[in-house]
Amino acid sequence: MTENAIEAHGLVKRYGDKRALDGVDLDVARGAVCALLGPNGAGKTTAVRVLTTLTAPDAGTATVAGHDIARDPVSVRRSLGLAAQDATVDGLLTGHENLTMIGELHHLGRKVARARADELLEQFSLIDARDKLARDFSGGMRRRLDLAATLVARPEILFLDEPTTGLDPRARNDLWDVLDQLVAQGSTILLTTQYLEEADRLADDIVVVDHGRVIARGDSRALKRQVGGDQLHVVVADRADLDAVAEIVERIARTAPTVDAGARSVSAPAEGGVAAIAELAHALTEAEIRVEDLGLSQPTLDDAFLTLTGAPAPAPAPSDVETQTETVEQTR
Amino acid sequence: MSNTFLSDTWVIARRGLKHMRRQPEALSDATIQPVMFVLLFAFVFGGAIAVPGGGSYKEFLMGGIFAQTIVFGAFGVAMSLSADRNNGAIDRFHSLPIPRASVLAGHSVANLIRALLPIAFMSATGFVVGWRIHSGFLDILGAYGLMLGFSFAIIWIGVLLGSLVSTPEAVQGVAFIAIFPITFIASTFVPTSTLPGVLKTIAEWNPTSSLANSLRHLFGNPGGIAPPGSVWPIAHPIAYTLIWAVAIVVVCAPLAVLQYQRSIKS
Known part of the structure; x- marks a missing residue:
């Protein structure tokens, strides 16, 4: 038995010329x-598909709940719950039938499966929609039903592929609350997201992937630190002072600052932290420069994302349907 | 793991049957359409078509429409399978601890049950418009057995098609193009002897004709006795139909399973 709930080494998956996974290592501790x-x-999505045995990797190995994905896929499937990217609830079945069917296919037996379905509908505030066809559900209800379906057999590990994509902010917050409860109950969860905010809010451990590779990992604070820590930030009242301020900042930060003439701002990484800002305030007063704003700012996760992937972070617009293209590309 | 195959298949088949019940519009090709064909040909065209050797056209017609509807059945399977491939249902099933073959088997069982529906509908409609059976119990049993057997074979063509074609809309496109030559250049609505040259040869060797003729023979309806000097498929319709059914299963089933596995691999 391995310590970790999920362990992957050197996973490679190619689609034609494209390497969807290009040597991914991953370990997720239990809980x-x-x-x-x-x-x-x-x-x-490809990483999730490989780890849930939906697709076989071209190279690499992985264990999920201690079972090898290649040698013992059925045991892997028995210990996981998967919520795929586009809430794959069955629109022509009712809420209750959807969950009962999953329970029966987990071999709980019809009676237990039906009882478990009711229990989950209650837990996910779907009891009013028990006998309604899932195609008439709202987006948020579909996601909740989908999430409930992954929990039917009380799996050890949950895989949630972009669980809040396509939800309005309110439904997203509701879903986060549900996920918080699951986390509190000690579930191991691997989720994918393109929203930094979501990763920050839900996860202990963030793994940044790009072009099929893990490019950074750690908690949100560690990721921010990778971008260069705190920033000194000065906004001057008079644009003519910019050059003088840039000189002062450079002396204190011991590195060339970024000057934004439009915003009348000068910023630079601050190694010295609070001491540096005191020194800067003093220097600016001495030079008799009128300052509008002076501060020490922490980089946002968006900055981290930008620095790490070299691409602008996507705006957290949950109603964005663009994200669907990823699965389409990869499942065809 | 295989000990759950039958029960898992049945769970997935029950889901398929619920789908059919809740999507009556998708069932129209199995319900309204054959009934319409019976009424249309029996009352609109029927008067203008003479059955060689005499007899009631309505009785001649029924074997043909049974055969046509059974061949149409392939598209129901193909539609439901390609829909499942597109909406993520297949992925959900495959993330569950069930033998993967039960997904395909569940579809097949549901569609075999679905195939019984139009056969029952048409038998009733036929009876209302004046179709009568003039044979014994065993022959009737044989006729319905043959329909069921051929439906089973046809399902594999549907699975193959559903795995090859990417969307339900594309399945419809293929259905529209393929179904007319296959079911019309045959003895479905007219005896093959009335067709000209090449069409006659195609119709004679078309398994839709042999299935229709077998049913006419087994029900004791007009057109069920081949005229002397007919080509082998017309003279031995039941044997020819059975050969086709077996050949379809032997060729299409492995291909269909292979193609299905390829279609869900990535």
Whole structure:
């Protein structure tokens, strides 16, 4: 038995010329929540498909709940619950029938499966929709039903592929609350997301992937640190002072600052932290420069994302349907 | 793992049957359409078509429409399978601890049950418009058995098609193009002897004709006795139909399973 709930080594998956996974290593401790963060087409969905045995890797090995994905796929499937990217609930079945069917296919027996379905509908506030066809559900209800379906057999590990994509902000917040509860109950969760905010909120451990590779990992603070830590930030009242300020900042930060003439701002990484800002304030007063704003700012996760992937972070617009293209590309 | 195959197949088949019940519009090709064909040909064209050797056209017609509807059945399977491939249902099933073959088997069982529906519908409609059976119990049993057997074979063509073609819309496109030559250049609505040259030869060797003629023979309906000097498929319709059914299963089933596995691999 391995310590980790998920362990992967050197996973490679090619689609034609494209390497969807290009040597991915991953380990997720039992009871941890790990977010795979990355832009569209980064390989997040492919990683989930490989780990859930939906697709076989071209190279590499992985164990899920201690079972090898290649040698013992059925045991792997028995220990996981998968919520795929586009809530694959069955529109022509009712909420209750959807969950009962999953339970029966987990071999709980018809009676237990029906009882478990009711229990989950209750837990996910879907009891009013028990006998409604799932095609008449709202987007948020479909996601909740989909999530409930993954929990039918009380799996050890949950795989959630972009669980909040396509939801409005309110439904997204509701779903986050549900996920919080699951986390509190000690589920191991691997989720994918392109929203930094979501990764930050839900996960202990964030793995940034791009072009099929893991390019960074750690908690959100560690990721921010990778971008260069705190920033000194000065906004001057008079644009004519910019050059003088840039000189002062450069002396204190011991590195060339970024000057934004439009915003009348000068910024530079601050090694010295609070001491540096005191020194800067003093120097600016001495030079008699009128300052509008002076501060120490932490980089956002968006900055981290930008620096790490070399691409602008996607705006957290949950109603964005663009994200669907990734699965389409990769499942065909 | 194989000990759950039958029960898993049945769970997935029950889902398929619920789908059919809740999508009556998708069932129209199995319900309204054959009934319409019976009424249309029996009352609109029927008067203008003479059955060689005499007899009621309505009785001649029924074997043909049974055969046509059974051949149409391929598209129901193909549609439901390609829909499942597109909406993620197949992925969900494959992430469950079930033998993967049960997904395909469940589809097949549901569609075999679905195939019984139009046969029952048409038998009733036929009876209302004046179709009568003039044979014994065993022959009737044989006729319905042959229909069921051929339906089973046809399902594999549907699975193959559903795995090859990427969307339900594309399945419809193929159905529209393929179905007319296959079911019309045959003895479905007219005796093959009335067709000109090449069409006659195609119709004589078309298994739709042999299935229609077998049913006419087994029901004791007009057109069920081959005229002397007929080509082998017309003279031995039941044997020819059975050969086709077996050949379809032997060729299409492995190909269909292979293609299905390829279609879900990536």
